[in-house]
Amino acid sequence: MAAPRGKASLRRLTKRSQFLRAARGNRAGRPSFALHAVAAAGAEPGIGLTVSKQVGNSPQRNRVKRRLRAAVRACASAFQPQHDYVLIARREALDAPFGVLVGDLEKLIARVDAPPSRASRDGRQNRGPRKGP
Secondary structure (H helix, E strand, C coil): CCCCCCCCCCEECCCHHHHHHHHCCEEEECCCEEEEEEECCCCCCEEEEECCCCCCCHHHHHHHHHHHHHHHHHCHHHCCCCEEEEEEECHHHHCCCHHHHHHHHHHHHHHHHCCCCHHHHCCCCCCCCCCCC
């Protein structure tokens, strides 16, 4: 669990361009949601939520949004300053226990904020030897 830094304030992402910028950054996923993160100019972390119609009807989407907002508040101290984060909900977020949502979010925050591995910095992936003629 992240160490509390006092009351963390979070900035809300509202513009489409902010969401598109975050989509070009680091990303990681879990069954309930995906997290995108990118460095930003704002002093406090920016948070955006995306819940598409694939998640369900209007009451289900609203419930997922409320659950994810509560998970974000529970993990507020783990978000890094000067970064924007976008949570993209999946249908599994409807039924997942709240503790699992919070735990997954903490793990994903640490994962997207970690420095890239040497292989990804060099542009290589660990896929094994190439097969060819």
